[in-house]
Amino acid sequence: MTMLERFTRSLLRKEVDKVPVCSVTQTGTTGLMEMTGTSWPKAFTDPEEMAALAMAGYEIAGLEGVRYPFSSPDIPQAFGCTYSKGTHDSPPHQLDFPCKNPEDVKNVVIPDNLYESPGVAAMIETTDILRKQIDDKGYELPLIAGILGPASFASCVAGVNNYLMWCVKETDALSELIRLGGEVCAEYANVLYDHGADSVVIIDSESGPDLFPPPLFEPMFLPAYQKMTRTMKGLNILHMCGDATAILEPIAESGFLGVSLEEKVHMDYASHVVGNEICLIGNVSPADDLLLRSPAEVKAAAKKCIEDGTRILAPGCGIAPYTPLENIKAFVAARDEYYSEQES
Template identity: 55%
Template sequence: MADMTLRQRFLDSLMGKDVDKVPACSVTQTGTVELMDATGVFWPDAHYDAEMMATLAIGGYEIAGLEAVRYPFDGTAVAQTLGCAIKEGTLDSQPSVLKGPCEIKEDALEYIIPDNFMESDRIVTILDATEIVREKVGDDVPVIAGMAGPAAIASFLLSAKNYLMWSITNPEIIERVVKIGVEVCTDYSNALFERGADVICMPDSEAGPDLLPPAIFESLFLPEYKKLCGNTSGPMILHMCGDATAILDPMANSGFEGLSIEEKVNLKYAKDVIGNRACLIGNVAPVDILLSSSPTEVKEQARACIENGVNILAPGCGLAPHTPTRNLKAMVSARDEYYG
């Protein structure tokens, strides 16, 4: 296994195969201000230009030593294309959704996906960035594309308040809009795979127990996730922010090859629950450790993650924009030192 490429190691880890050492990378947001300074590419421009997006994303691999290229840096592309108004973002803050197109029930029940979804500026930018990244890094580096998941899409379209309220009072609306999200994610994922992405990472915390009862995850999202994963043409990662402890078991049965969890979940317990049903990814604390602590403390937590059974060593959530590059390098170094 000594000659294993980064891409082979990552994909083998994701598929539950034996590897020489766990990959060390980020499956979530990788844009930082230090990497912007180093590459000469800055937010918010990098969200809307394919060449800039690719350059900044590759910086995480070439400069920080992360063993994958992950892009884009926010989750609003799908939302904007589906009709949401967004806030553009700044140098050190991501774009965000301001208002959805379905904030009354009638609109939610009549909403349809725009015919030109795949030709929209935001989507084309990310598809083009995929080709640029693949061409620049070649076949030996894993390429990870991110997108909002079906629950996030439903929350964007309906507004967070309606999403939570209607999940109780009008569950048929939530079910309808989640199915729309599944259709969007399926088509978009397959387009990304066709352009050269190796893996799709899908943050979908709006399906998690921090917002909705675990019973809704099992009754609504579990079958929809299975449908989504069954109709996509490559490996998928589900990223769940917050404390996902209560839904670890159904998450492992959802069809996603990888499960990315944050530090609120006890990693050893998660490994015991998930077993070999999915690849466990995480969960170095992005704020308390990677943003705020010393390289020595980063190494301590990274080593603990490996010892507790993580299959891919990664931040537990997206990187804070002011995360220092030295701490990203320390995470990778901790993995190298662990395997001696």
């Protein structure tokens, strides 16, 4: 079974020989940058550097997928948000946003030149480069793109403070941003599929309980997610940071094939509640385990995650930039060790 087949079948909740082991969140580390001659912040925006660093996640670290980019300001920038450039060890952070009050929402429209905006154009070019490299080298593994989702879009365009206040005081304005964000993200995802991405990860932690009241998740976000997933033409995944335990059941009804969960969600509980309805992805801690512990401890955490029911073994969120390469390799090796130990 190829890595692409294993990944695809896992998302479709079909039988596989062993769970895939990859990352559906960012994979750039300072070690991989040194080994490939790439660097942040250049690799945030330069398609050649972005592609080289993304490919290193497979070719050097052994992750069974090529995941890009390493930050996601592309869509918000196209709508007027401004960002820092980022540094050698941290992604860009938001500086300003266009919607200062609810009345500004009516001026938010999809730009005619959306796919010519710098960040989006760089993503499309990177997709083309990676697709060609994967095909030319005969790698049968998934090409995984990450983009922001409708909640993240609304939070960026309105600013976090407005986003949180408007969920109670200005629900019409916030709902319109969420609707528009869902439309833009689904359309953008389809463009990336057309250019060769196998899967698109919708990064949308702002809809989760760490920021948004759980009782409002279904009325505010479920319709947007269901419309998105009906429209998206390829394999799709929702990534949710924080403790999403309270909204696992509606997430399973969202139409996403898989959900990537942070380690705050107990995988055994999630597997019991929704494991037959959606592909569970995760959730070894990128900080407590991958960054800080020994290779042996990383292996133990990964094996427990498989035992608890993950269908795709992955970090619970983006890999920290200073994560040791030996720990990422141990994370990958743990999957094979797990199955060898089951046979013995």
